[in-house]
Amino acid sequence: MMIQAKTQNKCNFNPIDGGNVELRSGPWNPEEDNLLTQNISCHGEGHWNWLAKRAGLKRTGRSCRLRWLNYLKSNIKRGKLTIEEQLLIHELHSLWGNKWSKIARQLPGRTDNDIKNYWRTRVQKYIHQLRIEFDNKKFLEKITSDSIPRLMKMEQSSTSWPSHPSPQPLSFSLITSSNMESEKTRYSSKHIVPDFVTVKSPMSEFHMIESCYNNKVTLYDNIYETNIGTSKGLDMFGSHYELSNTIDQMAEPNWIGDGIIDMNGDALWCLDKLW
DNA sequence: AATGCGTACAACCGCACGATC
DNA sequence: CGATCGTGCGGTTGTACGCAT
Numbered sequence: 001m002m003i004q005a006k007t008q009n010k011c012n013f014n015p016i017d018g019g020n021v022e023l024r025s026g027p028w029n030p031e032e033d034n035l036l037t038q039n040i041s042c043h044g045e046g047h048w049n050w051l052a053k054r055a056g057l058k059r060t061g062r063s064c065r066l067r068w069l070n071y072l073k074s075n076i077k078r079g080k081l082t083i084e085e086q087l088l089i090h091e092l093h094s095l096w097g098n099k100w101s102k103i104a105r106q107l108p109g110r111t112d113n114d115i116k117n118y119w120r121t122r123v124q125k126y127i128h129q130l131r132i133e134f135d136n137k138k139f140l141e142k143i144t145s146d147s148i149p150r151l152m153k154m155e156q157s158s159t160s161w162p163s164h165p166s167p168q169p170l171s172f173s174l175i176t177s178s179n180m181e182s183e184k185t186r187y188s189s190k191h192i193v194p195d196f197v198t199v200k201s202p203m204s205e206f207h208m209i210e211s212c213y214n215n216k217v218t219l220y221d222n223i224y225e226t227n228i229g230t231s232k233g234l235d236m237f238g239s240h241y242e243l244s245n246t247i248d249q250m251a252e253p254n255w256i257g258d259g260i261i262d263m264n265g266d267a268l269w270c271l272d273k274l275w
Numbered sequence: 276a277a278t279g280c281g282t283a284c285a286a287c288c289g290c291a292c293g294a295t296c
Numbered sequence: 297c298g299a300t301c302g303t304g305c306g307g308t309t310g311t312a313c314g315c316a317t
Contacts, residue, residue, distance in 0.1 A: 025286080026283070026286075026287090026311095027286075027288070027310095027311085027312095028284095028285090028286085043303085047302075047304085048303080049301080049302075050302095060287095061301095061302075061303090062287085062288095062303080062304095063286075063287075063304095065303075065304090066285090066286065066287080067286085068284090069287075070284095070285075070286085098305095098306065098307090099305090099306090100305075100306065101304070101305060101306085102305095112287085112304090112305075112306080113284080113285075114284085116305095116307080117284055117285085118283090118284095119306090120308090121282060121283060121284080122282090122283090123280095126317085172317070174297075249282095269294065275317085
């Protein structure tokens with residue numbers, strides 16, 4: 001204790017270590033950010049308590065660590081998660097559960113905090129509103145079936161926003177491996193040739209069939225028959241962000257619908273109320 | 276214009292674990 | 297071998313901001 005007191009200046013002596021300076025908490029200011037950044041560039045990361053004292057910051061070491069890792073570090077990505085990132089998060093969460101840091105390591109520039117926040121604020125609300133028993137696999141299938149049409153709508157919105165064309169009814173039909181052949185026959189009888197679109201994410205591929213005829217789009221490999229709502233939700237869970245090239249090809253005009261129904265045809269919720 | 280509400284995100288807290296003394 | 301420290305992780309809270317009423 002005496003040795004520590006000798007080696008600390010009055011300003012940054014940490015009460016945790018026996019000092020009497022009140023620690024700051026709450027939002028960081030630019031001066032603090034600068035001090036931390038400069039000291040890390042000089043001395044490197046790690047030994048956070050020492051670093052905090054060395055920098056003259058009235059912060060705990062762990063507070064400094066958090067600020068650096070979640071905000072100040074140069075490779076930190078800002079802004080909304082991309083579609084690919086969201087899909088990857090869902091896939092990895094279905095594999096690993098709430099292992100945020102493990103998931104974050106698969107998304108360069110994203111922190112565990114980012115992903116945790118995303119999951120809590122967006123996904124859990126979504127799950128709650130679905131009123132479904134949470135099951136990772138089912139949920140992944142569910143968000144896949146719901147979100148891909150939404151992405152398509154988003155693509156349309158991104159090219160024509162804010163002046164939407166007047167919406168026209170759109171319906172989906174379910175194609176599974178068991179009815180694949182009959183669906184093909186049905187399409188061919190209507191002289192409709194579906195376009196096959198594959199959405200690639202780092203972990204897997206989402207397959208879908210898109211038919212641009214009569215505003216009819218059919219999704220393959222999804223478990224729910226889906227109609228798309230009229231809301232302005234523009235990503236999986238309703239926020240707007242930019243599209244990547246991966247899904248540029250998925251544009252489909254004039255999306256509108258009623259809600260989402262399950263396999264028995266019971267309405268689960270109204271999208272308009274959700275987004 | 277004021278207020279209330281929901282959302283997104285920054286930050287903190289408790290706990291666990293490994294390394295070092 | 298136990299105590300302490302540093303660090304990582306997941307859960308939770310606080311708050312700024314935008315939007316609807």
